[in-house]
Amino acid sequence: MSSVARLDVSELTAGYVAGMPIISSIDVTVGVGEIVAVIGPNGAGKSTLLKAIAGLCHIESGAIHVDGTEVTGIRTDKLTRSGIAFVPQIENIFRSMTVEQNLILAGRRCDKQASSHVEKMLSLFPLLKKTYKKRAGELSGGQRQFLALAMALVAEPGLLLLDEPTAGLAPIAGQEVLSILREIANPGVGILLVEQNAKAALGLADRAYVLADGHNQHEGEARAMLSDPVLGEIYLGGRRRGDHAAKPV
Amino acid sequence: MLQSLFDGILVGSVLALGAIGLTLIMHILRFANFSHAELLSLGAYFALTFDAVFGAVSNVLVQKLPWLSVTWSLACAVLIAMALTGATAAIIDLLVFRRLRRLAGPLTMVFASFGVSLIVRNVIGLVYGLRSTHYNNDIVFAMMISADPLLLVKADQIFIMCLALVIMVALHLVLTRTSIGYTLLAVSENPTLAQVNGINLGATVRLAWMLGGGLAAIAGFCYALNNQLSPVMGRDLVLSLFAAAIVGGIGSIYGAVLGGLIVGLASSLALIIIPAGYKPAIPFLIILATLYVRPNGLFGQSR
Ligand SMILES: Nc1ncnc2c1ncn2[C@@H]1O[C@H](COP(=O)(O)OP(=O)(O)OP(=O)(O)O)[C@@H](O)[C@H]1O
Ligand SMILES: [Mg+2]
Numbered sequence: 001m002s003s004v005a006r007l008d009v010s011e012l013t014a015g016y017v018a019g020m021p022i023i024s025s026i027d028v029t030v031g032v033g034e035i036v037a038v039i040g041p042n043g044a045g046k047s048t049l050l051k052a053i054a055g056l057c058h059i060e061s062g063a064i065h066v067d068g069t070e071v072t073g074i075r076t077d078k079l080t081r082s083g084i085a086f087v088p089q090i091e092n093i094f095r096s097m098t099v100e101q102n103l104i105l106a107g108r109r110c111d112k113q114a115s116s117h118v119e120k121m122l123s124l125f126p127l128l129k130k131t132y133k134k135r136a137g138e139l140s141g142g143q144r145q146f147l148a149l150a151m152a153l154v155a156e157p158g159l160l161l162l163d164e165p166t167a168g169l170a171p172i173a174g175q176e177v178l179s180i181l182r183e184i185a186n187p188g189v190g191i192l193l194v195e196q197n198a199k200a201a202l203g204l205a206d207r208a209y210v211l212a213d214g215h216n217q218h219e220g221e222a223r224a225m226l227s228d229p230v231l232g233e234i235y236l237g238g239r240r241r242g243d244h245a246a247k248p249v
Numbered sequence: 250m251l252q253s254l255f256d257g258i259l260v261g262s263v264l265a266l267g268a269i270g271l272t273l274i275m276h277i278l279r280f281a282n283f284s285h286a287e288l289l290s291l292g293a294y295f296a297l298t299f300d301a302v303f304g305a306v307s308n309v310l311v312q313k314l315p316w317l318s319v320t321w322s323l324a325c326a327v328l329i330a331m332a333l334t335g336a337t338a339a340i341i342d343l344l345v346f347r348r349l350r351r352l353a354g355p356l357t358m359v360f361a362s363f364g365v366s367l368i369v370r371n372v373i374g375l376v377y378g379l380r381s382t383h384y385n386n387d388i389v390f391a392m393m394i395s396a397d398p399l400l401l402v403k404a405d406q407i408f409i410m411c412l413a414l415v416i417m418v419a420l421h422l423v424l425t426r427t428s429i430g431y432t433l434l435a436v437s438e439n440p441t442l443a444q445v446n447g448i449n450l451g452a453t454v455r456l457a458w459m460l461g462g463g464l465a466a467i468a469g470f471c472y473a474l475n476n477q478l479s480p481v482m483g484r485d486l487v488l489s490l491f492a493a494a495i496v497g498g499i500g501s502i503y504g505a506v507l508g509g510l511i512v513g514l515a516s517s518l519a520l521i522i523i524p525a526g527y528k529p530a531i532p533f534l535i536i537l538a539t540l541y542v543r544p545n546g547l548f549g550q551s552r
Pocket of ligand 1: 043
C-alpha cells in the first residue's frame with residue numbers, strides 16, 4: 001500500500017546562503033503517479049531544486065505544497081516521515097553501516113513492520129541480497145545506487161525525489177533502474193527525476209522541465225521535447241556557462 | 250614492564266570511556282570540544298556528593314562491595330552521576346553551543362568550549378574546594394600477583410577494567426543491534442543523510458550529549474577511584490582524551506576505544522625510557538605523530 005502525493009512548487013527561489021539564490025522563481029508540479037524529469041546542464045541548479053524541496057536549502061521565497069498542504073522549509077526528517085523520499089546525488093548511503101543496517105534504518109521512518117518491506121526490496125533488487133551483510137562502503141558504484149534507491153523505497157513513499165539515480169551505472173544497469181521507476185509510478189507514486197542522460201529521461205518521463213542557470217527554461221510533454229530540435233542544443237550543454245561548466249557537486 | 254602494561258591498559262580503558270563521548274560530539278557537531286574533559290570531573294564530583302547523600306540515608310548502603318573499596322552508596326551514586334552529567338552536557342549545549350552553531354563558525358565554538366571548561370572547573374573548585382580528595386580514605390593495599398616481573402594489582406583496578414569492558418560491550422551491542430544505535434551511527438557519519446532518512450537531528454544530538462556525558466561520568470569516577478578527585482583532573486586529562494580520539498579517527502567509536510588503549514599504553518610504557526616529568530608531553534607527541542602519518546586517524550574517514 002502506498003499513499004500517493006502530489007507536488008506543487010511555485011515561484012521557488014532558494015540557495016545555500018541567504019541573499020545568494022541559486023534557483024529563481026522555479027515552478028514544478030508532479031501529479032499523482034506521474035514521472036517528471038528535470039534536465040539541464042551541469043550547475044544549472046537541478047540538485048539545488050531537489051534539496052530545496054527536501055528542506056535542505058535556504059528558501060528565499062515561493063512555496064512548496066504536497067497534496068495541498070504547505071511544506072515550505074519544513075524540517076527534512078518530518079517531510080521524510082510524511083512519505084516523501086529523497087535520494088541525493090552523492091553520499092546517499094551510510095558507508096560505515098552494512099546493507100542490512102542501511103535498509104532497516106531507512107525503513108524505520110514508517111512505523112509499519114519494516115522487516116517485511118526490507119524483504120520486498122531484496123526481491124526488487126536481488127543484487128543487494130548477495131551483499132546484505134557487507135559494509136555499504138565496500139559496494140561498487142552500481143550497487144550503491146541500487147541500495148540508495150532501495151532505501152528510498154523501503155518505506156513506501158508517496159513521492160520520490162531522485163537526483164541522477166543512474167549516474168555511474170553501466171548502461172544496462174541504468175536501464176534497469178529506469179524501468180523499475182515505471183513500475184513504482186504505476187500504483188500512483190509521483191517521481192521527480194533529475195537525470196544527466198536527457199534522452200533516457202525523456203523516454204521514460206511523462207513531462208519534463210529544462211533548467212538552465214537556475215531558471216525554468218522550458219517545460220512540456222517529454223515525448224514532444226525529445227523531438228524538439230532547439231532543445232537538443234541545451235541537452236548537449238549548449239547553454240553551459242564558463243564558470244559553472246563540468247563541476248560535479 | 251608487566252606493571253607498565255597493566256597500568257597502561259587500566260589508564261587506557263578509562264581514557265577510552267572518556268574519548269567515546271568526545272569523538273561522537275566532535276564528529277556530529279564538527280567542533281573540538283575542549284570542555285568535554287570537565288564532564289569527567291563533574292561526574293566524579295557528582296558521585297562524591299551522592300555517595301555522601303546515600304550514605305547518610307541508609308546504613309546498609311555504607312557497606313562495601315565484596316573485595317572493593319567501593320560502597321553500595323557510591324555505586325548508586327555513580328548511576329545518578331551519569332544521568333546528571335549527561336543532562337548537564339545537554340543543558341550546556343542548549344545554553345551555549347546550540348546558539349553558536351546557528352550564529353557563528355566552528356572556531357567560535359572551540360573558544361566557547363575553552364570558556365565553558367574554565368567555568369565548570371572553577372565552579373567545581375568553588376563548591377568542593379581546591380584540595381584533592383578521595384572517595385574513601387582507607388588505605389587500599391595492592392595484591393602482589395607476581396614478584397618477578399613485579400605486578401601489583403588492586404581489586405579496584407580489576408573492577409575498573411571490567412566495568413570499562415562491560416560498558417564497551419554494551420555500547421557495541423546498542424550500536425549494532427538497536428535502532429537508537431543505528432540512529433547514532435547514521436548521524437555521526439552523515440547528519441544530512443540521516444535527516445533525509447527521517448532522523449530527528451536535534452533529538453539525536455541531545456542523545457549524543459547525554460551518552461557522552463554519562464560515559465564521561467563513569468570515566469571520571471574510575472579515574473578518581475584509581476587516583477584522586479581534584480578540580481583540575483579535567484585539565485590533566487584533556488590532552489590524553491584528544492589524543493585518543495585523534496588516534497582512533499574522529500567519529501569512530503571503536504577508534505576511540507583503541508586510541509584510548511594506545512595512549513594509555515604509550516604513556517605508561519614511555520615512562521620506562523623517559524623521566525616522569527615528561528609524561529604530559531606524550532599525548533602531544535602521539536597527536537603529532539598520528540596527524541603526520543595518518544591525518545584521519547586509524548579508523549577515520551576523510552571528508
Ligand atoms: N553546498 C553548496 N554551497 C554553495 N553552493 C553550492 C552548493 N552546492 C552547489 N552549489 C552551487 O550551486 C550551483 C548549482 O549546483 P547544483 O548542484 O544544483 O547543479 P546541478 O544542476 O545539480 O549540476 P550537476 O548536473 O553537476 O549535478 C552551482 O553553481 C554550485 O556551485
Ligand atoms: Mg546535481
